[in-house]
Amino acid sequence: xxSKYFWSASDCWLRLTVSLVVLATFAGCDRGEVKVYRVxxxxxxxxxxxxxxxxxxxxxxxxxxxQRAKPQLAWTxxxxxxEAPASRMSLxxxxxxxxxxxxxxxxxxxxxxxxxxxVAIVNMWRQQVGQTELSPEEVAGSLQPVDIxxxxxxxxxxxxxxxxxxxxxxxxxxxxxxxxxxxxxxLQGDAELVEAQKPAFVAFLKSIxxxxxxxxxxxxxxxxxxxxxxxxxxxxxxxxxxAVSPGQMQVAKFLVPDKDSAKADVAISVFPNSxxxxxxxxxxxxxxxxxxPASESDLAQLVKPLDEKNPEAILVDMxxxxxxxxxxxxxxxxxxxxxxxxxxxxxxxVAPQKEAFTKFVLTSNY
Amino acid sequence: MLxxxxxxxxxxxLTVVLLSLGIVLVFWGTIAQVELGLYKAQNEFFRSFFIFxxxxxxxxxxxxxxxxxxxxxxLLINLFAAHLRYYQxxxxxxxxxxxxxxxxxxxxxxxxxxxxxxxxxxxIRNGGTKNYSEAGRSFExxxxxxxxxxxxxxxxIPGRQxxxxxxxxxxxxxxxxxxxxxxxxxAQIPEEDRAxxxxxxxxxxxxxAEGFAPVKTTQGIGQEVWWRELPHETEMERxxxxxxxxxxxxxxxxxxxxxxxxxxxxxxxFTHAGRTYQLELRPERFYKPFSLHLIEFRHDRYPGTQIPxxxxxxxxxxxxxxxEDRQVRIYMNNPLRYNGETYYQASFDKDDQGTVxxxxxxxxxxxxxxACVIVSLGxxxxxxxxxxKFAAKRKAA
Numbered sequence: 146x147x148s149k150y151f152w153s154a155s156d157c158w159l160r161l162t163v164s165l166v167v168l169a170t171f172a173g174c175d176r177g178e179v180k181v182y183r184v185x186x187x188x189x190x191x192x193x194x195x196x197x198x199x200x201x202x203x204x205x206x207x208x209x210x211x212q213r214a215k216p217q218l219a220w221t222x223x224x225x226x227x228e229a230p231a232s233r234m235s236l237x238x239x240x241x242x243x244x245x246x247x248x249x250x251x252x253x254x255x256x257x258x259x260x261x262x263x264v265a266i267v268n269m270w271r272q273q274v275g276q277t278e279l280s281p282e283e284v285a286g287s288l289q290p291v292d293i294x295x296x297x298x299x300x301x302x303x304x305x306x307x308x309x310x311x312x313x314x315x316x317x318x319x320x321x322x323x324x325x326x327x328x329x330x331x332l333q334g335d336a337e338l339v340e341a342q343k344p345a346f347v348a349f350l351k352s353i354x355x356x357x358x359x360x361x362x363x364x365x366x367x368x369x370x371x372x373x374x375x376x377x378x379x380x381x382x383x384x385x386x387x388a389v390s391p392g393q394m395q396v397a398k399f400l401v402p403d404k405d406s407a408k409a410d411v412a413i414s415v416f417p418n419s420x421x422x423x424x425x426x427x428x429x430x431x432x433x434x435x436x437x438p439a440s441e442s443d444l445a446q447l448v449k450p451l452d453e454k455n456p457e458a459i460l461v462d463m464x465x466x467x468x469x470x471x472x473x474x475x476x477x478x479x480x481x482x483x484x485x486x487x488x489x490x491x492x493x494x495v496a497p498q499k500e501a502f503t504k505f506v507l508t509s510n511y
Numbered sequence: 512m513l514x515x516x517x518x519x520x521x522x523x524x525l526t527v528v529l530l531s532l533g534i535v536l537v538f539w540g541t542i543a544q545v546e547l548g549l550y551k552a553q554n555e556f557f558r559s560f561f562i563f564x565x566x567x568x569x570x571x572x573x574x575x576x577x578x579x580x581x582x583x584x585x586l587l588i589n590l591f592a593a594h595l596r597y598y599q600x601x602x603x604x605x606x607x608x609x610x611x612x613x614x615x616x617x618x619x620x621x622x623x624x625x626x627x628x629x630x631x632x633x634x635i636r637n638g639g640t641k642n643y644s645e646a647g648r649s650f651e652x653x654x655x656x657x658x659x660x661x662x663x664x665x666x667x668i669p670g671r672q673x674x675x676x677x678x679x680x681x682x683x684x685x686x687x688x689x690x691x692x693x694x695x696x697x698a699q700i701p702e703e704d705r706a707x708x709x710x711x712x713x714x715x716x717x718x719x720a721e722g723f724a725p726v727k728t729t730q731g732i733g734q735e736v737w738w739r740e741l742p743h744e745t746e747m748e749r750x751x752x753x754x755x756x757x758x759x760x761x762x763x764x765x766x767x768x769x770x771x772x773x774x775x776x777x778x779x780x781f782t783h784a785g786r787t788y789q790l791e792l793r794p795e796r797f798y799k800p801f802s803l804h805l806i807e808f809r810h811d812r813y814p815g816t817q818i819p820x821x822x823x824x825x826x827x828x829x830x831x832x833x834x835e836d837r838q839v840r841i842y843m844n845n846p847l848r849y850n851g852e853t854y855y856q857a858s859f860d861k862d863d864q865g866t867v868x869x870x871x872x873x874x875x876x877x878x879x880x881x882a883c884v885i886v887s888l889g890x891x892x893x894x895x896x897x898x899x900k901f902a903a904k905r906k907a908a
Binding site: 178179180181182183184185227228229230240242391395396414415416421432433452455456457458477478479497508511 | 512594636651661662663664665666667669672677679681682696701704717729730731752761764765766767774776780782783798826842861862864865
């Protein structure tokens with residue numbers, strides 16, 4: 146052993162390397178693993194309107210309008226078809242892919258008030274694929290009988306105009322009128338694939354079973370005992386406001402009373418940031434009532450503080466006198482989130498609600 | 512060559528240079544916070560190996576000064592290497608060894624804290640209950656199977672894994688990330704403009720001029736939404752809000768593509784093989800085996816003034832598996848330490864009706880305390896050994 150050094154240079158490096166490897170192992174610990182777990186159901190999102198977290202069997206005040214229950218469908222799925230999620234309009238969707246990569250879709254859509262309007266329906270589909278309209282006699286001649294869910298229906302076919310479309314396209318539509326609505330079954334896509342799938346489509350129509358909707362039931366409600374974020378949020382809306390289903394980017398929406406034919410509504414959105422700041426939001430709102438954008442210097446004139454306790458919360462009231470559209474908006478930063486309240490509509494309906502709107506923003510527990 | 516490197520890494524000169532660089536770095540990084548904000552300054556100066564200079568109008572990033580990781584890392588290697596090289600056992604050196612060990616532990620502790628600690632926050636309104644905290648900046652894609660009556664099964668994919676095809680044994684399909692923006696902005700055609708083709712066209716033209724493009728999805732809300740990518744947020748009080756297009760792919764074909772975004776308030780829904788699923792891009796969640804119920808948040812002020820005196824949260828801690836049920840008051844300098852985590856009173860709602868608790872899981876939180884005790888013991892040992900020697904010499908004289 147060297148008398149000056151306790152360890153030789155090579156010993157020293159060996160030990161240092163081992164130490165660094167141990168450190169690097171720590172550093173390499175991956176905290177980005179996929180996590181799999183179970184959570185108690187009906188964990189309401191924070192800021193959700195009061196129906197979430199409510200366990201009573203009655204529908205609480207302010208509950209958004211419950212969507213009308215839809216009839217239940219059952220079918221035998223033809224081979225090669227895959228189920229796709231239902232959309233807002235359709236009750237069922239299917240995708241079909243051909244061996245050469247061609248694509249086709251099948252949709253099932255009930256639409257009310259179309260019984261006896263076969264001529265308009267057929268011509269609407271024809272227009273969609275660039276074909277000329279048919280006379281009522283021609284339409285009557287194009288309809289073929291078909292069995293849909295054990296009841297008689299009608300079917301017609303439309304081939305796309307090759308001059309108007311980039312790819313050959315074909316639509317086969319079957320329809321049956323029921324007391325609740327006219328039901329449309331549409332097979333649409335690549336012309337060759339649609340032709341090949343027509344027998345499967347007819348068999349599918351025959352296999353369908355429709356069960357009428359059960360009596361309207363409230364949406365599943367959350368259990369307060371789940372340990373989730375049983376939020377105490379509550380929109381303190383005036384009694385005359387009517388809660389309706391909010392849009393996707395909204396947490397709540399209310400219709401305020403009409404004033405003659407003037408209409409307005411209140412929408413509430415929550416975002417995790419200020420979405421560009423007060424000026425950008427005010428200008429977005431100005432655009433919605435047809436006003437030109439404001440400058441930074443105009444902003445101070447347009448906005449006023451909403452609440453002494455919350456100096457960052459602002460209120461803005463803007464009217465486009467030429468279109469008689471008015472917007473009263475409030476932006477409230479709270480708990481790391483930004484709440485956007487908007488009373489928008491015809492000035493005659495908005496103006497009487499301004500005071501109630503301000504009170505609503507100030508007194509709601511969100 | 513090896514000897515030269517050993518000399519370099521064990522030299523006192525390197526220590527002095529690194530300490531000088533460290534002083535400059537701390538001073539510079541502190542001043543830079545005024546302009547860059549705390550978060551960006553921390554990342555650029557301290558959580559980096561180099562500080563980069565980017566010439567205007569170019570995408571070059573030229574390193575021109577060592578960052579915190581490089582200075583700290585080299586200092587650690589220097590201290591460690593010098594000690595391994597020069598340490599000679601003996602009573603006289605115990606104190607010095609302890610001091611060095613303490614400093615090494617301090618540096619290591621900070622490194623481990625940086626690597627292993629997880630910070631999140633829990634926002635509870637008065638009367639509300641939470642059993643999870645949420646990350647401030649990281650997002651996750653939650654694929655939730657809601658088919659069962661009592662519980663939901665969640666497969667949470669971290670945002671940093673969202674690229675290409677994501678497969679997992681617990682998922683009966685592939686999550687295909689078609690597009691993903693770490694920070695994006697969404698815009699939806701106002702309801703009142705949708706039925707008016709003229710207004711709709713004007714809206715679209717304006718959005719296109721602002722750089723928005725239509726979201727190309729086959730299902731859900733994405734079909735009505737426009738988006739644009741935004742640069743990363745660097746300010747402390749702002750954060751990235753990611754958005755993406757997710758396709759659910761099965762061996763039989765695609766179920767559809769969906770928009771997921773931190774802006775959406777409700778998840779996207781689809782069915783597959785008779786089961787119902789939801790897709791949600793949300794701040795990363797950390798579930799706890801217990802819940803906290805906020806009984807009361809208090810914001811006390813000095814009488815007759817608006818000067819804050821105290822902020823506190825009275826919470827009820829309930830843990831079903833152990834039957835634990837107790838009240839805890841969390842206030843400044845008196846956090847709740849529970850289940851390996853520390854809950855600090857961090858913020859509150861402007862209307863004083865809600866609290867924000869900062870939740871820190873730091874497995875190495877005790878290392879600075881141990882390090883300080885060890886350094887103190889070393890200093891005491893060194894001091895007293897000299898004192899006793901001096902006293903003995905004096906006595907002998």
